[in-house]
Amino acid sequence: MWSEFRARPETMAFYEPLNELLVGMTAENMPLERPGGWDSGHPDTRPYFEEYAPLLARRRGIRGYERSFAYDRYFMREDEAHPKLAAYLHSLLALAEPTGKIPVLKFVRSLGRVGWMRRQFPAATHVTILRDPLAQWASGSRFAQNQNPYFLAAPLAIVAQSLKHPAVGAVVDALELRLDSLRKGSFDTTYRACVDFVAQSSPKDLYRGSLAFWLPATFCAIRHADLTIDSDRLAESSTYRETIEHDLFARTGIAVDFSRVRATKPADIPCGLSRDELERIHGLAMQAGSALAQANRTDAATAPAIELLRQKLEDVRARTTTAA
Numbered sequence: 001m002w003s004e005f006r007a008r009p010e011t012m013a014f015y016e017p018l019n020e021l022l023v024g025m026t027a028e029n030m031p032l033e034r035p036g037g038w039d040s041g042h043p044d045t046r047p048y049f050e051e052y053a054p055l056l057a058r059r060r061g062i063r064g065y066e067r068s069f070a071y072d073r074y075f076m077r078e079d080e081a082h083p084k085l086a087a088y089l090h091s092l093l094a095l096a097e098p099t100g101k102i103p104v105l106k107f108v109r110s111l112g113r114v115g116w117m118r119r120q121f122p123a124a125t126h127v128t129i130l131r132d133p134l135a136q137w138a139s140g141s142r143f144a145q146n147q148n149p150y151f152l153a154a155p156l157a158i159v160a161q162s163l164k165h166p167a168v169g170a171v172v173d174a175l176e177l178r179l180d181s182l183r184k185g186s187f188d189t190t191y192r193a194c195v196d197f198v199a200q201s202s203p204k205d206l207y208r209g210s211l212a213f214w215l216p217a218t219f220c221a222i223r224h225a226d227l228t229i230d231s232d233r234l235a236e237s238s239t240y241r242e243t244i245e246h247d248l249f250a251r252t253g254i255a256v257d258f259s260r261v262r263a264t265k266p267a268d269i270p271c272g273l274s275r276d277e278l279e280r281i282h283g284l285a286m287q288a289g290s291a292l293a294q295a296n297r298t299d300a301a302t303a304p305a306i307e308l309l310r311q312k313l314e315d316v317r318a319r320t321t322t323a324a
Contacts, residue, residue, distance in 0.1 A: 001129070001231070002106040003043045004256050011104045011254060012096040015048040017089065018109040020070040022062045025049060030056070039143075043260075054095055064088035071187045074158050075112035075165045075220065078119045086120050093121075102254060111217035112162075115224040125251045128225035130218065130308065132232050132263070134278075134316050137210040141272070144198055152206060153194040155213035156182070160190050167216035170295045174288035175208045175281075203272040204281060211285050215309065219292050222305040226251065230312070235263035275320075282317050286310065 006013035021033065030049055035042035055063045069085055076082065089105070096103035110117070111128070118126050140151030160182040162168045172179060182193045198206060222228050227247060233240045241258050249255050273281075289309050296302040 001229075001234075001256075001258060001261060002104075003045050004258060004260070005104045005106070005254065006045065008254055008256065010102055012051055012099060012101040013104040013106065014051050014092050015106055016108050017065075017092060017105050018069050018107060020067050022049065022052070022065045023067040024060055025052065025056065025062055026060045027053075027056055039146075051095070052092075055091065064091045070109050071154075071158060071161070073113075074109065075162050075168065075216075076116040078115040078224075080116055082116070089117075089120070102252065104254075111221040112158075112165075114221040118224050118226075125248075126224065126226050127248075128218070128221040128228045130222070130228055130230045130312055132312070132316055132319070133211060133214040134207070134320060135232075135263070136214070137207050140210065141203070141206065149195050149198040152198045152210065153191055155217075156194040156197065156209045157187060157191040158217075159209070159212045160194065161187060165216070166295050167219060167292055168212070170291040171215045171288040172212050174291040175212050175284050177205075177208055177212055179209075179212070204277045207273065208281055208284070211281070211288070215285065215288050215292065219305055219309060222308055223296075223299065223301040228308060231261065232263040232315070234258055235261045278317070278320055282313055285313050289313070 002013060002015065005011055006015075025033075030053065031047045033049055034047045035044050052062050055065075057063050064084075065088055066084060069088065073080070073082065092105065093103050114126055114128065117124075137152070140155075143149070143151050156179075159168055159172065160179050163172060163179065163183065182190060182197060184190045184193050197209075201209070227244075229244055230240075234244060238259075241261075245256055245258060289306055292309075293302055293306045
């Protein structure tokens with residue numbers, strides 16, 4: 001989806017502005033960070049971070065970026081003060097301004113901060129992508145089996161660092177997880193503990209851990225987004241795709257074509273979980289959704305956000321009934 005935005009002549013598209021790789025970026029390694037350089041599954045495009053070149057520091061890094069932006073304070077209040085992060089994001093928008101192009105920021109590490117970003121950038125259109133959580137977890141599991149636990153351990157570390165957040169705490173309890181021992185102070189030490197947890201845990205525990213991140217993070221994002229796009233429906237329904245393309249054009253003036261978007265099919269998901277285990281976990285996830293609704297019952301945006309999550313979980317259950 002981001003590649004389609006990036007290809008439009010009227011946009012300047014920034015890839016993952018909070019990615020920790022930016023802290024070590026140099027003119028030499030910037031061209032090496034591209035889809036073909038790892039098992040990404042991404043369309044073959046120009047180097048990911050090419051648009052950041054004007055902000056390269058003399059020795060290394062992107063001016064204004066700090067590594068703490070990636071994971072610290074992942075779940076932020078709308079009114080929380082973070083002037084350094086705000087200034088950094090404004091510096092990206094400023095790169096596009098002289099060109100007359102529309103800046104498009106494709107985030108990761110941002111779901112818990114959409115409310116804050118909407119407060120900071122009220123003129124922007126804030127879009128959340130809703131993705132099959134089982135397919136997302138299975139993708140991370142594939143990398144973990146190839147000695148790269150990052151995509152399972154990093155979200156788990158965010159959860160362990162955020163247990164005091166009401167949404168996170170409610171979901172962790174509902175999923176019957178005990179993650180207190182994983183929190184070790186700094187994010188780096190917590191992450192190392194989560195790498196050990198990934199190596200020692202069963203698929204059912206790892207999937208519950210993944211849902212412990214997916215549910216509160218996605219819930220927080222949906223509540224504050226101007227538009228939520230279900231990437232699986234986008235790939236499967238031409239009617240839905242046309243509706244989304246029209247909506248995006250009406251909001252942003254950018255004409256996109258998402259006809260090349262593809263979704264992971266149930267048969268392609270190496271679950272490692274039995275049908276009973278999936279039913280049990282998804283049942284707990286439904287309870288977690290109810291816990292989120294209860295914890296945020298005074299927020300008018302809660303009910304529609306919970307309904308979207310429940311619809312997605314029901315869709316996942318239907319998709320995996322035969323795949324398991």
